[in-house]
Amino acid sequence: MTDIPLTDFLYYLQALIFPERCPYCNNLIEPKEIACESCLNRLEERQRPLTGGALGFRCLSSFHYKGSVRRAIVNLKFFERTQYIPQMAVILAADIKQVYGEGAFDLITAVPMYKTDRIKRGYNQSELIAKAVGKLLNLPYLETLEKIKKTKKQHTLKYAKRKHNLDGAFQVINNKEIHQKRILIVDDIVTSGFTLGKCCRIINRARPKTLCCATLAAARNYYD
Numbered sequence: 545m546t547d548i549p550l551t552d553f554l555y556y557l558q559a560l561i562f563p564e565r566c567p568y569c570n571n572l573i574e575p576k577e578i579a580c581e582s583c584l585n586r587l588e589e590r591q592r593p594l595t596g597g598a599l600g601f602r603c604l605s606s607f608h609y610k611g612s613v614r615r616a617i618v619n620l621k622f623f624e625r626t627q628y629i630p631q632m633a634v635i636l637a638a639d640i641k642q643v644y645g646e647g648a649f650d651l652i653t654a655v656p657m658y659k660t661d662r663i664k665r666g667y668n669q670s671e672l673i674a675k676a677v678g679k680l681l682n683l684p685y686l687e688t689l690e691k692i693k694k695t696k697k698q699h700t701l702k703y704a705k706r707k708h709n710l711d712g713a714f715q716v717i718n719n720k721e722i723h724q725k726r727i728l729i730v731d732d733i734v735t736s737g738f739t740l741g742k743c744c745r746i747i748n749r750a751r752p753k754t755l756c757c758a759t760l761a762a763a764r765n766y767y768d
Contacts, residue, residue: 567620567628568612578631583612593639598734598757599741601748604643605762606636609733613761617732621669629669632760633676640681640728640758648726649756652678653688655731655743656714660694673760674730688722688729689714689743698739710742719750726754735763 564573566580568587573580579587587607594605607613616632619625640648654674662668671685678685693713698706716722727747731740740757747755 564631565627567616567625567631578634586612587635592635593643594762595643596737596762598737598744601741601744601755601757602644603734603737603740603757603759604639605734605759606632606639607761609735609761609763617761621732624666626667626669626672629672630676633673633680636673636758636760637677637680640677644728644756649681649683649728649754650726651686651722652681652683652728652730653686653747654729655739656687656689656691658691658694670731673732677730677758683728686721688717688727688747690717699735706736706738710739714743714746716746716750722747722750722752724751724753727752727756729755729757731757731759733761733763734759 564575564577565571566573566577566583568579568583571580578584590607592606594608596603596605609617616625616628620628620632652674654668654670656671657665657668671687675685677683691713692715695709695713698709701709729740729743729747734740734757740759744755744757
């Protein structure tokens with residue numbers, strides 16, 4: 545009998561109890577597959593990765609926020625389908641390596657949530673995405689920012705009001721930990737770029753060596 549590593553054995557045992565599902569159509573898939581064959585073929589036909597900026601800071605996204613990708617992100621964000629995150633993180637990690645290069649960063653971080661919003665949801669999906677990507681890229685996760693002011697949801701505001709909605713909302717936790725570090729900040733979706741851009745500007749006050757952004761998806765018009 546071939547020896548099976550304990551970690552793999554536990555993984556497959558878990559898969560028997562909680563079968564893997566495709567994030568994009570919810571069909572059953574084999575353990576460690578990132579999507580069903582049909583969805584994977586469609587994903588491979590997409591333009592990837594998408595590259596742009598967030599208030600002057602480089603940003604990449606793996607998907608347009610539409611169709612099956614939008615459904616997957618809505619499910620993981622609002623309906624606790626966090627099991628999709630490792631599968632989607634595989635694609636984002638590959639895109640990060642392609643755009644920014646192997647070994648481009650010292651640490652990975654995420655856009656924070658206001659404390660009561662996080663308690664209400666039970667988790668910060670951006671943090672979970674960042675940790676999953678960090679594991680794939682061998683990057684330590686560091687909580688660099690905290691959100692100190694409750695704000696209106698950016699997507700509910702018109703473009704002109706988004707510019708100032710997040711003023712004074714974020715602060716750096718420890719300047720010394722990020723000074724002269726190469727930092728990648730992650731969010732789930734980029735819509736206008738103001739949220740990531742504001743976070744980057746606050747982090748940039750601590751004078752990191754480099755600072756770039758990455759998201760699972762981008763709003764339809766963001767990279768047009």
